[in-house]
Amino acid sequence: MSNHCEEKRAAFRALHQQDTPFVIPNPWDVGSARILHGFGFQALATTSAGMAFSMGVCEGESTRDAVMDHCRMLVDATPLPVSADLEKGFADTPDGVAETLTLAGEIGLAGCSIEDHTGDRADPIFDQGLAVERVAAAVEAAHAISPAFILTARCESFLWGGTDLDAVIRRLQAFEAVGADVLYAPGLTDLDSIRTVCQSVTRPVNVVMGMPGATFDLDALKQAGVKRVSIGSAFARLAYGSLLAAAQEIQEQGSFGFSGHAAGFAAIERYFRKSP
Numbered sequence: 392m393s394n395h396c397e398e399k400r401a402a403f404r405a406l407h408q409q410d411t412p413f414v415i416p417n418p419w420d421v422g423s424a425r426i427l428h429g430f431g432f433q434a435l436a437t438t439s440a441g442m443a444f445s446m447g448v449c450e451g452e453s454t455r456d457a458v459m460d461h462c463r464m465l466v467d468a469t470p471l472p473v474s475a476d477l478e479k480g481f482a483d484t485p486d487g488v489a490e491t492l493t494l495a496g497e498i499g500l501a502g503c504s505i506e507d508h509t510g511d512r513a514d515p516i517f518d519q520g521l522a523v524e525r526v527a528a529a530v531e532a533a534h535a536i537s538p539a540f541i542l543t544a545r546c547e548s549f550l551w552g553g554t555d556l557d558a559v560i561r562r563l564q565a566f567e568a569v570g571a572d573v574l575y576a577p578g579l580t581d582l583d584s585i586r587t588v589c590q591s592v593t594r595p596v597n598v599v600m601g602m603p604g605a606t607f608d609l610d611a612l613k614q615a616g617v618k619r620v621s622i623g624s625a626f627a628r629l630a631y632g633s634l635l636a637a638a639q640e641i642q643e644q645g646s647f648g649f650s651g652h653a654a655g656f657a658a659i660e661r662y663f664r665k666s667p
Contacts, residue, residue, distance in 0.1 A: 601625025
């Protein structure tokens with residue numbers, strides 16, 4: 392892998408060691424990646440839902456090959472380090488997860504996340520033992536990619552009806568014990584719970600904003616101990632929401648008022664122009 396790739400990985404790791412949390416926004420295509428780069432963000436993360444929507448499929452239906460192609464496009468789109476949402480690693484077994492991590496390293500990613508959601512709505516969360524084994528395998532594969540590669544371990548319980556904060560913390564602590572670099576439990580929507588999670592582990596904690604109920608600002612998240620803030624699919628859903636509203640206006644009202652809210656060509660293309 393090139394020195395430039397290793398430099399991006401080192402820079403990404405360093406962001407997690409700052410006193411102030413950094414925001415890692417989630418583009419869903421090359422255009423949104425370049426716009427976010429233009430706004431001065433220091434790293435990008437993919438969104439599995441946003442990517443799926445851009446391909447006309449539901450979240451969880453994308454193949455590993457399609458996701459890797461998408462990640463490669465985003466890696467090449469800007470000079471920024473990119474971390475990939477690799478869902479459950481496109482495998483149930485630890486060996487399968489490790490294989491996916493190896494592919495992630497080959498395309499130049501600076502990091503990735505692996506979650507404990509099974510993909511089965513009837514039995515949505517891997518049991519503790521297997522979940523930890525999967526993260527351990529991912530950590531080993533990440534170390535083989537680069538000492539700077541960031542492995543984020545995700546506990547998805549709150550997204551699938553779980554309410555036991557203590558159980559989530561125990562799982563995050565187990566992920567930390569096997570070497571996960573960043574810990575993440577999407578669905579935390581109150582500062583007390585976020586603070587408790589941050590105080591219960593020693594590794595950096597990622598919190599996702601853009602979810603209902605999560606309205607606090609960066610300063611509040613800093614005080615709670617958060618090191619990284621992601622946006623998840625919120626930007627993509629915001630864009631698709633505008634499209635849905637515009638189409639609905641035409642079909643139901645026969646009017647075109649939405650066009651008054653559309654960004655102008657100059658406002659968009661300034662982020663796409665190549666330097667002279």
